[in-house]
Amino acid sequence: MPDNFRPLAGDPDADMVVAMFDANADDWILTTAGDYQTAAVEAMRSDGTGHQACVILEWPGRRNHTDDEVTVRLMISPDDALGLAEVLTHSARWLKEAIEP
Numbered sequence: 001m002p003d004n005f006r007p008l009a010g011d012p013d014a015d016m017v018v019a020m021f022d023a024n025a026d027d028w029i030l031t032t033a034g035d036y037q038t039a040a041v042e043a044m045r046s047d048g049t050g051h052q053a054c055v056i057l058e059w060p061g062r063r064n065h066t067d068d069e070v071t072v073r074l075m076i077s078p079d080d081a082l083g084l085a086e087v088l089t090h091s092a093r094w095l096k097e098a099i100e101p
Contacts, residue, residue, distance in 0.1 A: 006018075
């Protein structure tokens with residue numbers, strides 16, 4: 001089992017979690033104190049053919065195993081943002097239920 005993080009004890013999907021993520025990677029970014037912010041914007045397509053609607057997200061972080069502060073920035077389609085919010089909410093609710101008495 002990797003030392004950087006591991007599935008919760010009793011997680012029925014523990015094997016899947018181990019298979020999904022590289023826990024030994026050094027490029028994990030951990031959140032730090034500060035505010036995150038989001039906005040809806042239009043961004044130029046990479047091929048220059050016009051604009052596309054995006055949700056942008058920015059929050060403070062720290063590189064794993066260091067004190068190096070970074071700002072994490074993500075530009076994502078509205079559909080992907082909704083999907084990300086859904087899976088984050090699902091995992092966060094599961095975790096809170098698993099660790100709270």
